[in-house]
Amino acid sequence: MTLTEPWRVLAFLVGIIAFVALNAAYLVWLERKVAGHIQGRIGPKEVGPFGLLQPLADGIKLMSKQLLVPKGVDPLLFKVAPLLVLVPAVMSFVTIPFGENLVARNIDIGLLMIFAFASVNVMGLLLGGWGSNNKYAVISAARAVSQNVAYEIPMLITVVTMIMLTSTMNLNEMVIQQGGGILNWHFFANPLMPFAFLIFFVCALAETNRAPFDLGEAESELIAGFHTEYSGMGFGVFFMGEYANIIIGCSLAVILFLGGWQSPFEFLSDQGLWGVFWFLAKVYFLIFCVMWIRWTYPRTTLWGLLNLSWKILIPISLLILLLTGAMIKVWPLITGAS
């Protein structure tokens, strides 16, 4: 089915926003279920069957709350900050290929665009913390920035490795290269790739401010970090932005390493809706891992966080970059000569 241009834009706009909102709502439910079962509890179960209406109840509650703007805040920054977290995350969905033909804009620099928008996210946190006129929020904002700066480096080095391997920045192109079964996924492209994947995943966790790297909202020290002063839907939008960022991070990991919408085995179809199925299955598996990690590890210290990035992730990702480059250039020479 082909739609004419304005209708196509509208359909994708509505679809993406609905996808983000629905996911934000039901990932909270899933998160609470996972947390509950890991801790030997059940999680939400009262509202609707299996507590499935809980997100709806939470949403209604959040929307009916007063949007309090405390005295002394910077009114403009305070109101813009939640949007600066949510909008870039939604924008990033534009280039994500959900299926072979299901991508809003199949542009050649899709990967670059996503990282450009991802770096606006931290700006939202910074402005929210700064504009709140609250010392906890400012400390949290400073932490979030130092964390994001530290983790952007290994993440981008890993991404550069992938770009060298695929020689494209078009996300759909990258996925098409990984066709033909699980062994063609970039995860198995060379022995270094699992490590690259691990580094990418750790960095994605840190970039999205997820536990164990959620220093920005360390409840025990900073009340709620940058969203201390936010109430009602202001907080809700921050929350939606966080979950949208998790989906983006996991989608990127799937596209770069785990074959995007390609099926794991050749005899299984990845045409049409099957492609969407495989893509979402992989993404949700990674999101489950993110939650699993959150409820396994305690929060790191800022010291440990920065040490991990500067002393371990950056050197190793540089090494992987170097070795992959060598493999791409030198390996054909050797095999070509013999």
Added chain:
Amino acid sequence: MSGYFKELFGGTKSLFVGLGITFKYMIKPVVTVQYPHETLVMPPRFRGHIELVGDEETGAPKCVVCGMCQKACPTNCITLTGEKPEGGKKKVLTGYILNFTTCSLCGLCVESCKFDAITFSRDYNLAGPRKDAYIFDLKKRLEEKSG
């Protein structure tokens, strides 16, 4: 330098061990009792407030109104009354009030009873809105129980 790699590999391995443990707990069945919807039956030796024991055949209380429990009670929370029916030999219980607000569940009444006429109940859902809710009419309770 070797310490660096040792820490790196040891640390990474321990992280995966941790994930394994939480996964095991996640798939374990949950043992939480969903309290208001389901309740546990207390074990036989649970010490709730006292209740009267009925005669197995007639269902009437086994109590002979000797008053030993009333005397044994250190806080005077038991009040019982009885009367001799016309033509009958034994006293019959007409009222047995337990003021549970002062009861300390010491169990001296149960011990002092020579006829096994009182016992600990296994009731623990005792929330009530007023103080009056804890003045228990144990005779009425027994009658309701035996139907």
